[in-house]
Amino acid sequence: MHQAHLQQIDCLLTLAEELHFGRTAERLGCSQSRVSQLVAALESGVGARLVARTSRRVALTRVGEQFVQEVRPAHRALLRTFDRARERAMRGSVEELRIGFTGMVYEEVTATFRALHDGHGVAVHTHDLPLGSPFAAVLDGEVDAAIAELPVHEPELTVGLRFPAQDQFVAVGSGHPLADREAVDQEDLAGLDLVHRVGDAPDYWMAARTPPVTPSGEPIVSTAGITTIQEGLSLVASGRHAMLACRPLAEHNSRTDLRYLPVRGLEASSRLGLFWRTDRTTPALRALARLLEESSRRGNGLGPPVALSAVPS
Numbered sequence: 001m002h003q004a005h006l007q008q009i010d011c012l013l014t015l016a017e018e019l020h021f022g023r024t025a026e027r028l029g030c031s032q033s034r035v036s037q038l039v040a041a042l043e044s045g046v047g048a049r050l051v052a053r054t055s056r057r058v059a060l061t062r063v064g065e066q067f068v069q070e071v072r073p074a075h076r077a078l079l080r081t082f083d084r085a086r087e088r089a090m091r092g093s094v095e096e097l098r099i100g101f102t103g104m105v106y107e108e109v110t111a112t113f114r115a116l117h118d119g120h121g122v123a124v125h126t127h128d129l130p131l132g133s134p135f136a137a138v139l140d141g142e143v144d145a146a147i148a149e150l151p152v153h154e155p156e157l158t159v160g161l162r163f164p165a166q167d168q169f170v171a172v173g174s175g176h177p178l179a180d181r182e183a184v185d186q187e188d189l190a191g192l193d194l195v196h197r198v199g200d201a202p203d204y205w206m207a208a209r210t211p212p213v214t215p216s217g218e219p220i221v222s223t224a225g226i227t228t229i230q231e232g233l234s235l236v237a238s239g240r241h242a243m244l245a246c247r248p249l250a251e252h253n254s255r256t257d258l259r260y261l262p263v264r265g266l267e268a269s270s271r272l273g274l275f276w277r278t279d280r281t282t283p284a285l286r287a288l289a290r291l292l293e294e295s296s297r298r299g300n301g302l303g304p305p306v307a308l309s310a311v312p313s
Helices: 003-018 021-028 032-046 062-091 107-120 186-191 203-209 229-237 247-252 283-297
Strands: 051-053 058-060 095-101 122-128 145-149 157-162 168-173 243-246 258-264 272-277
Touching (some): 021 032, 058 062, 095 283, 145 203, 168 229, 186 258, 243 247
Parallel strands (some): 095 145
Antiparallel strands (some): 157 272, 168 243
């Protein structure tokens, strides 16, 4: 975007908020005549009037309202890009990646982030994603990639690495009737009230987290929704609910008021993946996938990788 165009858009967006040439000029640190010049130049480029000005009021035209609505998200994204560039310059880092997580960030993964910085000059910044919304932040460009549970069937996303599959457990309170069992079957889930995740994830992803029925077709009750893992564990500890959990989650959340029971038939059925927008694949993301693969090969708690490099989901 040409600098003159950026100034014109800055001016129009400020004017759209203030609806006053004087206040707009004050915010931009220029004269009212300069505001008028910038708006006129933008209108000339667009080929339509964007602002209607009378002696009493200032308002956007219908074309102006639509233009502001469409250009504001791109303008905000551009400002964020400038901010990130300035931050990188201050830190002396060549590049940065914003990686989202739903749930915990395990030590093996953060060790890989350090290796990415040391070996490739890429700084990683982690972001908590809503537990039931693993895709939105990636699709909207708020993060560059995410590590969350599979499956991923979104056509715009690429799975760069599939982590090794993990056994599934069901968490119950220590006083639950099933707490003394060594393990349970999938059919036993029909007698539990499983918590489910709340969010905008597609139905296929939600069903993989909390199945609606057992293999024989018996319905599985789920009356409580959760937005964090700790919220779910607290509900389970109360004795009224249960929650499916993968092995790493169970190992990192050992509590005296909880029991984690293996679910026969769900062995090696839970799997995390690293995924990003296909149209925003970068060398840094591919490097991160390779380092995670290498960490898995060394046996740093992740096991052997299931998929190499970037392949469509």
